[in-house]
Amino acid sequence: MRKLPWQYALAVAITCSATGTVHAQTYPAKPVRIVVPFAPGGGTDVIARHLATGLSESTKRQFLVDNRAGANAIVGTEIVARSPADGYTMLFVSSPHSVNPSMYAKLPFDTLRDFAPVSMVASSPYFLVTHPSLPVRNVKELIALAKKQPDQILYGSGGSGSSAHLTAELFNQMAGVKLREVPFKGAGPALIGTLTGEISLVFGNALTVKPHIESGRLRALGIASAQRSKSAPDLPTIAEAGVPGFRSDAVLGLLAPARTPRTIIDMLNAESHKVMRQPDSIEAMRRMAVDIVLSTPEEFGNLIESEMLRWGKVVRALNLKPQ
Numbered sequence: 001m002r003k004l005p006w007q008y009a010l011a012v013a014i015t016c017s018a019t020g021t022v023h024a025q026t027y028p029a030k031p032v033r034i035v036v037p038f039a040p041g042g043g044t045d046v047i048a049r050h051l052a053t054g055l056s057e058s059t060k061r062q063f064l065v066d067n068r069a070g071a072n073a074i075v076g077t078e079i080v081a082r083s084p085a086d087g088y089t090m091l092f093v094s095s096p097h098s099v100n101p102s103m104y105a106k107l108p109f110d111t112l113r114d115f116a117p118v119s120m121v122a123s124s125p126y127f128l129v130t131h132p133s134l135p136v137r138n139v140k141e142l143i144a145l146a147k148k149q150p151d152q153i154l155y156g157s158g159g160s161g162s163s164a165h166l167t168a169e170l171f172n173q174m175a176g177v178k179l180r181e182v183p184f185k186g187a188g189p190a191l192i193g194t195l196t197g198e199i200s201l202v203f204g205n206a207l208t209v210k211p212h213i214e215s216g217r218l219r220a221l222g223i224a225s226a227q228r229s230k231s232a233p234d235l236p237t238i239a240e241a242g243v244p245g246f247r248s249d250a251v252l253g254l255l256a257p258a259r260t261p262r263t264i265i266d267m268l269n270a271e272s273h274k275v276m277r278q279p280d281s282i283e284a285m286r287r288m289a290v291d292i293v294l295s296t297p298e299e300f301g302n303l304i305e306s307e308m309l310r311w312g313k314v315v316r317a318l319n320l321k322p323q
Contacts, residue, residue: 037076054275125225156190206289
C-alpha cells in the first residue's frame with residue numbers, strides 16, 4: 001500500500017522520537033571526557049573536576065577531566081570543536097571563550113556555531129582589592145583619588161587581554177578614570193605585587209584573594225558580580241558602590257560539539273544541575289568563593305553571545321592584540 005504524505009511525516013516523527021529515546025536510555029555507555037583548556041590546579045580546573053566527580057557518581061559512568069592548556073584556551077577548545085557530536089567529548093569553559101573572538105583575528109573554530117551549550121554551572125567573581133597603604137576604603141574614594149591622580153595609581157594584570165586587565169580597563173571606562181596597568185607574567189605574580197605594595201590594586205580571583213582579605217594583608221573595596229556574593233555577603237558590588245552597571249566575573253559552564261543530540265544535552269543539563277545542587281557542592285563552592293549559577297542550554301548560549309559583545313567593545317577600545 002502506497003503511503004500518503006502525512007503517513008511519511010508520521011513515520012519520520014516516530015523514527016526521530018525512537019532515536020531520541022535510544023540516546024536517552026543508553027547514554028553514557030562509556031567514559032566521557034571533559035576537556036579543560038587550562039592547566040591543572042587552577043580555579044576552572046578544580047570546579048570542572050568537582051562536576052566530573054559528581055556526574056560519575058550520578059550516572060555510574062566515568063567522567064574524566066582532560067587538561068589541554070595552550071594559546072589562551074584555544075588548543076583545548078579546538079579539540080572539542082573537531083570531536084564527534086556523540087556526547088563523549090565535552091568542553092568546560094571560562095571567560096576566555098567569550099573574549100578570544102575579539103582578541104584573535106582568526107580562530108580554528110566558530111565560538112557560537114561549533115558548540116552546543118549544555119549549562120552554566122558557576123560564576124567566579126573578581127574582587128577589587130588594594131594594598132592597605134592606598135588611602136581609600138571604598139570604591140567612591142578610589143574613583144575620587146584616581147581623578148585627582150590620573151595615570152598614577154598602579155594596578156596589576158596577568159598581561160594584555162587577561163581577565164584582570166580587561167576588568168580594570170572596563171572599570172576605567174565606566175568610572176571615567178585612568179588607572180595605569182603594570183603587566184606581570186600571570187595572575188599569581190600580579191597578586192604578589194599587590195601584597196608587597198609594588199602596585200596599589202588588582203582585580204583578583206575570589207579564590208586567591210579572599211584569604212589575604214581575611215588576614216588583613218589586602219583591603220577589599222567591592223566585588224565585580226551583578227549581585228552580592230553568598231561567599232562575601234557584606235561586601236558591596238562595585239555597581240552599587242559607585243559604578244552602576246559594572247560587572248565582571250568568570251562564567252563557567254559545559255559545552256558539547258555542535259549537533260550533539262538534544263536528548264544528550266538535556267540529560268547532561270539535568271545531571272549537572274542535580275550535582276551542583278547537592279549540599280557537598282554548595283559547601284565546596286562556598287569555600288572557593290564561587291557562586292553556583294545554573295541555566296538552560298538556551299540561557300547559557302545567550303549569555304556567551306552577550307559576553308562576546310560586551311568584551312568585544314573593551315578589546316576594540318583598547319586595540320588589544322594577542323602577545
